[in-house]
Amino acid sequence: MSYKVTERHKSYLTQLKSYHLFTCSSINWDKQIAEPYQQGEIGPNEKFWADIKNKYNSSKIERLVCLDKLKVRYWESKQKKARRMDSDLYSNWKRRYPFVKKVLQGDQESWREAVRKYATFHKELDVAQAYSLHVYDQKTVECDVFLQPIDVIIPFKIEKITKRGYLRYHDMPKTKRYSLYESYVYSCLLKIVQDLFAVLPCNTIYLNGIAGTRTHHSPIISTVVEDTLDRRLQNPILVLQKHRHMVSFKKRSGFQPIERVYSPTLMIQ
Secondary structure (H helix, E strand, O other): OOEEEOHHHHHHHHHHOOHHHOOOOOOOHHHHHOOOOOOOOOOHHHHHHHHHHHHOOOOHHHHHOOHHHHHHHHHHHHHHHHHHHHHHHHHHHHHHHHHHHHHHOOOHHHHHHHHHHHOOHHHOOOOOOEEEEEEEEOOEEEEEEEOOOHHHHOOOEEEEEEOOOOEEEEEOOHHHHHHHHHHHHHHHHHHHHHHHHHHOOOOEEEEEEEEEOOOOEEEEEEEEEEOOOOOOOOOHHHHHHOOEEEEOEEOOOEEOOOOOOOOHHHHOO
16 A cells, blocks of 8 residues: 655654754844943934935925925924934943943853843754853853653654545654754754854854753763854764864664763863
8 A cells, every 4th residue: 555654744744953043133142232222422313314305405496396395394303203213222231231231241140031032942842942141251151942742743654644534644764853852952052052143152062962851861962163154064963073172972772871961161171
């Protein structure tokens, strides 16, 4: 009998390998701490309309039909609205300044808050059940991530459909499950790395992937990633393997617990 893997099953397996493709917005903290304009001076939004008004030279026809006055009144109205926008812009900058300053100083609680607010990896439980974040210095962060275990995230069965539309379930080969789990783990870790580089002003990330149950878990992968990711590579495994990397993975048995992990406390003296 002829079988075909269902589209639903294909879609789920594709998703397992695609978390890294969905990145969060990047934040330029150096730009955010810069004063938008000096107090007492005209703001950027108001200046835009003021320049248009000041550079305007009316034609004789415009003056005859009083179109020049209409244009000036319009630009003055826009300038007034822009002035309020600039006032709000400065107020928001002033309100955020203490937080942004702490972020640039490497304050641990501020970095944690930035990750909670702006990163997206922790909003998807399939990517990270839980995580912990520790700041070592102004440019270095350590992150432990609790990944979903293989038996939770990788199906035991392959969902297929017959020509007549009947669903059938066949056992998924163990090696296939291990291979899918490997792709899932690396996709999740790359997603996390990309998010952290996007929302934190760091240059180095110490990342440890942990798997297992709540009572029995252990690290299965440890990597040190510099902010030199080769984003041209489509395969997360190849991307992360270009950096310092500790892992034990076997095709017939999957990930094995590793006895030690990279730590900035030990490596940076």
